[in-house]
Amino acid sequence: MPDDHPACRCVICHDYGDRDEADRMDLRTVDQIQEHGWSVVMVPADDEGPGFAYTIGLWHTHGVPELAMFGLDIETMHIMLNALGHQAAAGAVLENGRTCHDVIEGRPVILKAADLRWYREFFGRAISFYRRPPFPVLQVVWPDAKGRFLWQPGAEEHYLQSQPQLWLKPTEHPDGVWATLATG
Structure with a gap:
């Protein structure tokens, strides 16, 4: 863990006395974090x-926010999140508002800070690992086929429904599948 990282309360750094009760997925996650970061x-x-994917361990290992993507094929998102993870491991700064290149061929992605009110809906396994928020999460927002982002005029309707806008409070989110999930 980086020297300037705040005290980590994850299950690797702190023994909560329940490691024997961890399920196979939790143990696999811990093994992957210890091996790959x-x-x-x-x-x-x-x-x-739509499907989604997110990281667990970037905050623990590199002191950078966890990353989340929505609406693409999960294998594609897995590759893209790993590409960003490797950038972070090499020293890239991952922060709110940053535009990242070399993640999607020929197109940028933009990182947006997720509001804590979305965490329980989407990041349960990360909460279990870190034992509680707050740990930062950045949504990796990808553009539509014409290069427009969710907040830009003219973005295609099916694209607008493919990704949530986690930087908004759930009560401020536009109608659609994501708002329905948030209000349950």
């Missing part, structure tokens, strides 16, 4: 909504 959780699309 982070793990990627992939949640496939289902009847409730």
